[in-house]
Amino acid sequence: xxxxxxxxxxxxxxxxxxxxxxxxxxxxxxxxxxxxxxxxxxxxxxxxxxxxxxxxxxxxxxxxxxxxxxxxxxxxxxxxxxxxxxxxxxxxxxxxxxxxxxxxxxxxxxxxxxxxxxxxxxxxxxxxxxxxxxxxxxxxxxxxxxxxxxxxxxxxxxxxxxxxxxxxxxxxxxxxxxxxxxxxxxxxxxxxxxxxxxxxxxxxxxxxxxxxxxxxxxxxxxxxxxxxxxxxxxxxxxxxxxxxxxxxxxxxxxxxxxxxxxxxxxxxxxxxxxxxxxxxxxxxxxxxxxxxxxxxxxxxxxxxxxxxxxxxxxxxxxxxxxxxxxxxxxxxxxxxxxxxxxxxxx
Numbered sequence: 037x038x039x040x041x042x043x044x045x046x047x048x049x050x051x052x053x054x055x056x057x058x059x060x061x062x063x064x065x066x067x068x069x070x071x072x073x074x075x076x077x078x079x080x081x082x083x084x085x086x087x088x089x090x091x092x093x094x095x096x097x098x099x100x101x102x103x104x105x106x107x108x109x110x111x112x113x114x115x116x117x118x119x120x121x122x123x124x125x126x127x128x129x130x131x132x133x134x135x136x137x138x139x140x141x142x143x144x145x146x147x148x149x150x151x152x153x154x155x156x157x158x159x160x161x162x163x164x165x166x167x168x169x170x171x172x173x174x175x176x177x178x179x180x181x182x183x184x185x186x187x188x189x190x191x192x193x194x195x196x197x198x199x200x201x202x203x204x205x206x207x208x209x210x211x212x213x214x215x216x217x218x219x220x221x222x223x224x225x226x227x228x229x230x231x232x233x234x235x236x237x238x239x240x241x242x243x244x245x246x247x248x249x250x251x252x253x254x255x256x257x258x259x260x261x262x263x264x265x266x267x268x269x270x271x272x273x274x275x276x277x278x279x280x281x282x283x284x285x286x287x288x289x290x291x292x293x294x295x296x297x298x299x300x301x302x303x304x305x306x307x308x309x310x311x312x313x314x315x316x317x318x319x320x321x322x323x324x325x326x327x328x329x330x331x332x333x334x335x336x337x338x339x340x341x342x343x344x345x346x347x348x349x350x351x352x353x354x355x356x357x358x359x360x361x362x363x364x365x366x367x368x369x370x371x372x373x374x375x376x377x378x379x380x381x382x
Contacts, residue, residue, distance in 0.1 A: 039248065039265065045370055053266035054229065054237060056221050060268050061359075061366040064373070083156040083203060092204035094153045109166070110173045111150040112209075120144030120212055144185060144212035149173060151205040158194065158205050158313055160303035168296040174320070175292075177209050178284050182327045185211035187219060190284070195315025197345055197353055215324050222321060223336075230335030238337035242276045251375040254302050254382060258294040261302045263375040268365040270347045270354050271309065271374050273302070275340040282333035283322035301382075306342075308381040312350035318342045 040049075050059045091098040094106045100116040120142065128141040151170050152162055159167060174190050181188045192207035193200045215223065229237040245251055245262045253261040253273060264274045275298070281287060287295065306314035322338045325331030345353040347368070360366055 039244075045372065050364075051266045051371075053264075053268075054241070055225055055266075056218070057225050059364050060266055061364055062370060063366060063368055064370050066368045085154050085156050087155045087204070090155055090202065090204050092148070092150050092202055092206055093155050107150070107153055110152070110169050112147055112173060112177065115146035115148050115208065118146035120146055120210060140214070142212055142214045144210060145181065146211075147177065147209040149177070149207045149209060151207065155204050158303075158307075159192075160300050160307055162205075162300070164296050164300060167299055168292060171287075171292045171295055171299075174209075175284050175287065178322075179327075181209070181211035182283075182285070182325075184326065185213055186326055187212050187215050187324050189216070189219075189319055191317065191319035193317050195313065197315045198317050200315075219321055219324055223324060226337070227335045236280075236335055236337045238276055238339060239280070242278065246278075250372050253305065253375055253378045254298065256294050256298050258291050259298045261298065263371045263378070265371060267371045267374065268367060269343045269345065270367060270369060271306070271344050271378065272371075273342045273378075275299075275302075275342065277338055281322075281338040282336040283338055284320055285322075286338065302378075305378055305381045306344065309378065310346055310350040312346075314344055315346065316342050316344035 046064050048061065048063050048065070050061055052059055087093055088096065090096060092104070094104055094108075094111075097103050098116055102113075102116065104111070104113070122143060122145055124141050124143050126141045128139055130138040130140070149170070151157070151159060152166060159170070162170075178188050178190065188209065188211045190207065190209050196203070226237045229235075229240075233240070242260060242262070245265075246255070246260060251263045251265065253263060255261065255278075258278055259275060260278060261273050261275050263272060267273075277291070279291065281291070303314070306316070318340060320338070320340045323331065323333035323336035325333070347354045354367075356365065
């Protein structure tokens, strides 16, 4: 079955995202438009192994005065500038007389995870056992926090262009008592699909992508990386398991090993694309609900989103403004073209 006939791919068209339940405008004819706008500085590649001024390096003092231990592997600490607090006023709620001014209490925790003690390494530059250790820490943190909170968001903002405030390789883990907008949409749409078809949305989707191969960037025995049919960001990817897993907690040792391998491989492909340390925002999505709840996870598939902003080079990024903010997201190159360029770098 031809998902989208070749003759239609070079014309403006819209693609539906079944996970979010919204649309993206694809405009492949705009790929050659001239660019006289903002140009970003490429990421420096000469960082030292240790920076005495970095508040994330081992042994250094952080902004709020706490001193880091002289850690030798992955290190986690409570964010000194947390967006969520463990204890809040539970009485915050909307006035009952109007539906137009809603509010509610929310509790949570925000943690920072330093992937490596070395200031100069990113995930794809780390050794496989080191990446595997990061995966283990992600899992341990999720296991601890899901006992108290409904949602645990593991994520990384890589690169100054994505708002990263410190170049030391690190991610974050935010846990909250409420379910945020993005996973709430995925919860609704995956559940609806499962109730209608008796299969998980993303397992059916991946099965078709593996059959077609045109948007598959790379794969191994357990995992696949695809540029989703509905991708918004120029080189957006979706990391999916080939096995049933609703949460990162469900991964066995072998699946964690193969996850470390594919992370190193495809993040290295990203770095080759424009010969730069490729910026992105990434994050894991898995079934919500605390481990103490009897929450149905049968409709969920664990997955990770990677949203890189670069469009044409290491210095030109995609801006989500104007029509994208007021209408709907728009992209120039097709997901198939993006996947082809990434696959060529394997």
